[in-house]
Amino acid sequence: MSKQNALLEIDNLHTGFNIDGDFHHAIKGVSFDVKPKEVVCVVGESGCGKSVMSLSIMQLLPKHNGKIDKGEIRFNGQNLAELSEKQMNGIRGKDISMIFQEPMTALNPVLTIGFQIDEVLLNHSKTSKEQVRKKSIQLLKDVGISRSEQIVHEYPHQLSGGMRQRVMIAMAIACEPALLIADEPTTALDVTVQAQILELIKKIQDDKGMAVMLITHDLGVVAEMADRVVVMYAGQVVEQSDVDRIFHDPKHPYTQALLGSIPKMDEKADELNTIKGIVPTLTKMPKQGCRFVDRCPAAMPECKQIDPQLAETDKGHTVRCLLYKESQPGEKAEVRT
Numbered sequence: 001m002s003k004q005n006a007l008l009e010i011d012n013l014h015t016g017f018n019i020d021g022d023f024h025h026a027i028k029g030v031s032f033d034v035k036p037k038e039v040v041c042v043v044g045e046s047g048c049g050k051s052v053m054s055l056s057i058m059q060l061l062p063k064h065n066g067k068i069d070k071g072e073i074r075f076n077g078q079n080l081a082e083l084s085e086k087q088m089n090g091i092r093g094k095d096i097s098m099i100f101q102e103p104m105t106a107l108n109p110v111l112t113i114g115f116q117i118d119e120v121l122l123n124h125s126k127t128s129k130e131q132v133r134k135k136s137i138q139l140l141k142d143v144g145i146s147r148s149e150q151i152v153h154e155y156p157h158q159l160s161g162g163m164r165q166r167v168m169i170a171m172a173i174a175c176e177p178a179l180l181i182a183d184e185p186t187t188a189l190d191v192t193v194q195a196q197i198l199e200l201i202k203k204i205q206d207d208k209g210m211a212v213m214l215i216t217h218d219l220g221v222v223a224e225m226a227d228r229v230v231v232m233y234a235g236q237v238v239e240q241s242d243v244d245r246i247f248h249d250p251k252h253p254y255t256q257a258l259l260g261s262i263p264k265m266d267e268k269a270d271e272l273n274t275i276k277g278i279v280p281t282l283t284k285m286p287k288q289g290c291r292f293v294d295r296c297p298a299a300m301p302e303c304k305q306i307d308p309q310l311a312e313t314d315k316g317h318t319v320r321c322l323l324y325k326e327s328q329p330g331e332k333a334e335v336r337t
C-alpha cells in the first residue's frame, strides 16, 4: 500500500546474485522512502549494498545472475519491478535519473557531448533537433560550463573529470526528473572539484525541487547534503534518521564507529580510528544473528543468535540492534540495561 507523500518507497527489498549455483542476498529486507524534494543520503562502507540498491531501483541489475526476489520498489505508487523493459525505459532519464561515480564509464567515448545530451532529450520529447541542441547548450551552461557552444562538439576524453561529471549532471537533469540517484558522484574527483560538484547538485535540487538519493561512504558529504540518512551495513538498514540525530545522537554501534572514523583536526595520522575488519562478502554472510557482530565493540553473546529487528527509538529514528528493545508499533524502543 502506498504511503502518503512518498515519491519512492522501498519496501522489504530483497536483491541477490547467483554465485556458483547458490543464490546470495546482497540486499535483505531494506525499507525506506524518499519524499518529494528531499535529500536522502545512503551511507555505508564499500560492499554494504548501496550500489546494488540503486541498480535495483533502476532495474539495471546484471541479467545473467542478479534479481529482485522479494519486496517492492514503488515510484509514485507504481511498483517498478512489475514494469516491462519498455515502460522502464520511459521512466529512466525522464522521471528518475542516475549519475555514477566515474562518468567516463557512463559516457560514450565515440560520440560528442552534444549528441549524447540531445539523445536524452529526443528520447523523451518530440522537439525538433535544432530546439534540442539549443536546450543541450543551455543545460551545459546551467551546470556551469561556460564554453558550452564549443563543448557540444567535443568528445568525453577532451574534458577533465570534473567537466565530465558536470556533463553527466546536465544529462541527468535534462528532462527535469522528480528523483535523481547519485551513486558516489564525487569519489573520483579531487577535493576542490568535489565541493563544486556537490554545491551544483544542491543548487539544482533547490532550483528544480528535485528529490535526491545520494549514495556515499563519505560522512562529510552526508553532513553537507542530507535531510535524512539511511545507514546500511551488509545489505540491511541498521539506522535511519534525520541528519542532526545521526550526527548528534547516533544509536547503532556501526553508525557510532563510522562517525568515530572521521579524522579530527587535532588528531595525528597514526591515531586515526578505523573500523577493524571488513564487511562480510555475500558467501561469508552470517546465517543468523547480527551481521555486524564480529566487528562490534558492544557485542553481547545473544547477538550471534538473534536477528535484530528495526526498533523506533524516537519518532522517525529507527535502529537495528539488540541494545534497543523491540517496540510495538507506535511505542518507543527502550535501551537495554
Ligand SMILES: Nc1ncnc2c1ncn2[C@@H]1O[C@H](COP(=O)(O)OP(=O)(O)OP(=O)(O)O)[C@@H](O)[C@H]1O
Binding pocket: 017, 019, 026, 044, 045, 046, 047, 048, 049, 050, 051, 052, 053, 062, 065, 066, 217, 280, 281, 282
Ligand atoms: N554482479 C554481482 N555478482 C555477484 N556479487 C555482486 C555483484 N554485484 C555486487 N555484488 C556483491 O554485492 C555486495 C554489495 O555490493 P555493492 O556494490 O552494492 O556495495 P557498495 O556498498 O555499493 O560498495 P562500493 O561503495 O564499493 O560500490 C558486495 O558483496 C558485492 O561483491
